[in-house]
Amino acid sequence: xxxxxxxxxxxxxxxxxxEELDALRARTVATLGQRDxxxxxxxxxxxxxxxxxxxxxxxxxxxxGGTVLPALLWPLCILGTVLLGLSKILExxxxxxxxxxxxxxxxxxPALHGQSYEWDIVGTSxxxxxxxxxxxxxxxxxxxMDDDIGYGLLRIFPEQRWKPFYLIQPAIAVVxxxxxxxxxxxxxxxxxxxxxxxxxxxxxxxxxxxxxKKIGKQVLKDYLLFPLLAGPFFLPVLLGNIVANVxxxxxxxxxxxxxxxxxxxxxxPKESVRKESRGxxxxxxxxxxxNLTGGRLINLWSGNLSHQIEHHFYPDVPAxxxxxxxxxxxxxxxxxxxxxxxxxxxxxxxxxxxxILRHAFPSRPGPARPxxxxx
Amino acid sequence: xxxxLPQPTWLSRLNAVWAPPAVLDFWLSRLNPLWxxxxxxxxxxxxxxxxxxxxxLVLRPNRHFRGFRAGQHVNVGIExxxxxxxxxxxxxxxxxxxxxxRITVKAVDGxxxxxxxQTVPVGRVLSLDQAFGELSVPDVSAxxxxxxxxxxxxxxxALVNAQAEAGxxxxxxxxxxxxTRAELVQAKSLRAIATRHPNFSVYFVLxxxxxxxxxxxxxxxxxxxxxxxxxxxxxxxVLVCGPHGFVERAREVLADRDLSFQAEAFSxxxxxxDASDHGHVRVTLLQSGRTLDIAxxxxxxxxxxxxxxxxxHGCRMGICNTCSCGKSSGATRALHDRSVQHEPTQALRxxxxxxxxxxxxxx
Numbered sequence: 010x011x012x013x014x015x016x017x018x019x020x021x022x023x024x025x026x027x028e029e030l031d032a033l034r035a036r037t038v039a040t041l042g043q044r045d046x047x048x049x050x051x052x053x054x055x056x057x058x059x060x061x062x063x064x065x066x067x068x069x070x071x072x073x074g075g076t077v078l079p080a081l082l083w084p085l086c087i088l089g090t091v092l093l094g095l096s097k098i099l100e101x102x103x104x105x106x107x108x109x110x111x112x113x114x115x116x117x118x119p120a121l122h123g124q125s126y127e128w129d130i131v132g133t134s135x136x137x138x139x140x141x142x143x144x145x146x147x148x149x150x151x152x153x154m155d156d157d158i159g160y161g162l163l164r165i166f167p168e169q170r171w172k173p174f175y176l177i178q179p180a181i182a183v184v185x186x187x188x189x190x191x192x193x194x195x196x197x198x199x200x201x202x203x204x205x206x207x208x209x210x211x212x213x214x215x216x217x218x219x220x221x222k223k224i225g226k227q228v229l230k231d232y233l234l235f236p237l238l239a240g241p242f243f244l245p246v247l248l249g250n251i252v253a254n255v256x257x258x259x260x261x262x263x264x265x266x267x268x269x270x271x272x273x274x275x276x277x278p279k280e281s282v283r284k285e286s287r288g289x290x291x292x293x294x295x296x297x298x299x300n301l302t303g304g305r306l307i308n309l310w311s312g313n314l315s316h317q318i319e320h321h322f323y324p325d326v327p328a329x330x331x332x333x334x335x336x337x338x339x340x341x342x343x344x345x346x347x348x349x350x351x352x353x354x355x356x357x358x359x360x361x362x363x364x365i366l367r368h369a370f371p372s373r374p375g376p377a378r379p380x381x382x383x384x
Numbered sequence: 385x386x387x388x389l390p391q392p393t394w395l396s397r398l399n400a401v402w403a404p405p406a407v408l409d410f411w412l413s414r415l416n417p418l419w420x421x422x423x424x425x426x427x428x429x430x431x432x433x434x435x436x437x438x439x440x441l442v443l444r445p446n447r448h449f450r451g452f453r454a455g456q457h458v459n460v461g462i463e464x465x466x467x468x469x470x471x472x473x474x475x476x477x478x479x480x481x482x483x484x485x486r487i488t489v490k491a492v493d494g495x496x497x498x499x500x501x502q503t504v505p506v507g508r509v510l511s512l513d514q515a516f517g518e519l520s521v522p523d524v525s526a527x528x529x530x531x532x533x534x535x536x537x538x539x540x541x542a543l544v545n546a547q548a549e550a551g552x553x554x555x556x557x558x559x560x561x562x563x564t565r566a567e568l569v570q571a572k573s574l575r576a577i578a579t580r581h582p583n584f585s586v587y588f589v590l591x592x593x594x595x596x597x598x599x600x601x602x603x604x605x606x607x608x609x610x611x612x613x614x615x616x617x618x619x620x621x622v623l624v625c626g627p628h629g630f631v632e633r634a635r636e637v638l639a640d641r642d643l644s645f646q647a648e649a650f651s652x653x654x655x656x657x658d659a660s661d662h663g664h665v666r667v668t669l670l671q672s673g674r675t676l677d678i679a680x681x682x683x684x685x686x687x688x689x690x691x692x693x694x695x696x697h698g699c700r701m702g703i704c705n706t707c708s709c710g711k712s713s714g715a716t717r718a719l720h721d722r723s724v725q726h727e728p729t730q731a732l733r734x735x736x737x738x739x740x741x742x743x744x745x746x747x
Contacts, residue, residue: 031720035720035721041466042465042466042467043465043466044466045466046463046465046466046467047466053410054410057407057410057411110705111705111708111731111733114705114708114729114730114731115466115467115731116463116466116467116468117461117467117468117469117470117727117729117730118463118468119423119730120406120409120410122730122731123705123708123731124705124708124709124730124731127404127406138704138705138706139698139706142698142703142704142705142706143698143699143704143706146699146703146704147698147699147701147703147704226401229401230401230402234398234401234402235402287701290701324703324704325702325703325705
């Protein structure tokens with residue numbers, strides 16, 4: 010692995026760095042218009058058509074396969090499951106996640122309104138807007154402020170204190186991937202605090218009510234209503250829905266873990282964000298995030314989280330612009346002597362797996378890489 | 385754009401699980417762009433030029449539209465270059481059996497929406513809100529005097545048509561101000577109604593041309609006009625619609641001569657206090673029904689907090705969108721580039737915008 014050499018910036022350099030990135034944002038926002046509106050509506054249409062196709066295939070596979078054409082059972086059900094999984098991935102990532110950031114609020118379309126959009130996953134949009142849009146995006150990779158560092162389950166960075174519990178984290182990480190949407194649903198409830206006696210059962214229940222409602226709706230839809238539509242042939246439909254959700258869970262987990270947990274991603278102490286300047290905030294986002302190479306296909310199916318760096322610089326700019334902005338961002342980073350963390354999905358996720366394995370065992374942080382030059 | 389839904393039944397709740405309104409709307413609008421599970425929309429079924437830069441559109445609403453009375457207006461939403469704009473237009477005709485609503489739109493200088501609607505293709509679907517507005521002819525036998533200026537004629541056209549339909553059970557007189565004859569809308573049909581109904585008379589008051597016909601007057605509104613419109617010391621129920629200045633002048637001129645006074649003024653252009661950021665503006669919080677004065681020289685979030693209001697917020701730097709709330713009127717200034725936004729929006733981030741004029745916020 011090449012040694013990362015991001016140099017510390019002087020306060021003046023940080024200011025200019027921030028100004029250049031702000032200017033790029035202003036240039037981009039000034040050109041938002043019809044093609045961005047068309048793009049996100051095409052995505053929405055893609056979500057709907059894939060979902061419809063998936064559900065119809067599953068239903069057809071189950072009913073036809075169960076009655077007249079047994080040979081169709083597996084092919085149709087597999088195809089249906091994959092389409093449904095793709096629909097959910099596209100909905101969660103390129104549509105839901107980006108819309109909930111308010112990226113398309115400028116359109117004034119109530120169907121694409123960041124504050125009211127509800128996504129197709131057991132977690133509530135409201136909790137996500139809080140844990141993700143606010144905590145994670147503002148305090149990215151700041152220990153004690155960004156709950157997304159290891160999600161309170163995993164030790165990803167040597168800076169996290171080691172406990173014997175982490176020895177089993179490789180297994181936990183796999184289970185977490187399969188059940189990722191449930192992790193997202195429960196994240197903001199902080200059930201750990203209730204176990205530790207720091208939160209009353211009543212408080213927990215109050216916070217849990219909307220979550221339970223959302224879970225109920227999703228379970229009813231995917232695991233009861235749609236399977237029941239197939240009548241006696243409900244089983245393949247039920248299994249297809251379960252597998253589609255799991256496919257989505259694993260994929261989103263992989264993409265999201267590649268965003269901040271790769272080898273070169275850094276974490277920051279709480280002290281570092283006291284009175285943080287705009288330029289410092291940008292630099293911290295850069296150092297704590299990592300991109301994926303792979304072109305348009307990976308951009309689409311990762312919800313443009315393949316441009317995690319650009320997403321963290323500009324969380325409210327339509328994600329379909331990140332690829333174009335990335336060209337300039339790379340150039341700016343290079344001029345300021347900053348490492349631009351990117352790589353293929355296998356390479357980046359490989360380093361994530363290595364972190365999960367390595368830091369299951371006690372480990373010590375390397376030398377600090379300061380953001381701001383002393384003096 | 386959303387109509388109040390009836391109390392949800394267990395069936396509609398179950399339905400919402402299968403296909404949430406957003407999903408259902410997607411499929412419904414694929415079948416027919418007019419269809420929606422809960423949104424009011426309308427299709428342009430006819431477009432005709434009324435006068436210079438004035439166009440009448442006939443809109444056929446979907447089933448969510450709860451109808452309107454003559455004298456009311458509707459908010460019409462259109463999309464230009466990916467952005468939805470909403471403007472309020474008076475119905476320019478009474479409700480008809482076809483269930484359509486007619487609006488008459490003037491292209492104003494620099495106005496995107498008015499210009500767009502001049503050439504909107506027939507068949508295009510627009511978003512529509514429920515009708516609102518209180519302007520109406522009092523249901524008594526006393527005479528009624530209507531004063532309209534410019535586009536202020538539109539609700540009067542609807543009211544006159546409704547009165548004509550009822551056979552003018554009371555004397556009605558309409559005075560219609562315009563700059564030139566060419567700008568007059570439906571002058572011919574108004575004259576025709578006046579010929580048919582002795583209880584109705586119309587005067588056209590020109591401010592940029594000399595009066596010629598017997599039913600023409602000239603000049604800006606003044607007491608002199610009352611000699612013709614309300615001769616002797618007659619009194620009438622008064623309805624006024626026009627720009628702010630016109631309405632205020634009419635109020636002065638008609639003091640002591642009105643049995644009642646209903647007025648509707650076009651919303652004045654946002655009052656831009658100088659480009660600097662001194663002073664205070666008045667903010668109306670629509671949900672809590674509060675009105676307060678806040679400073680212009682800081683973010684809306686800080687300025688509101690200073691007044692004891694605690695809007696939901698997060699990062700305080702414009703990235704997390706937690707504080708975003710609707711703004712129904714007024715202008716704001718983006719703190720990072722000082723650009724000014726006049727359009728109503730459903731998502732204004734309080735932490736990175738300051739007030740530029742008086743505001744109405746959805747808080």
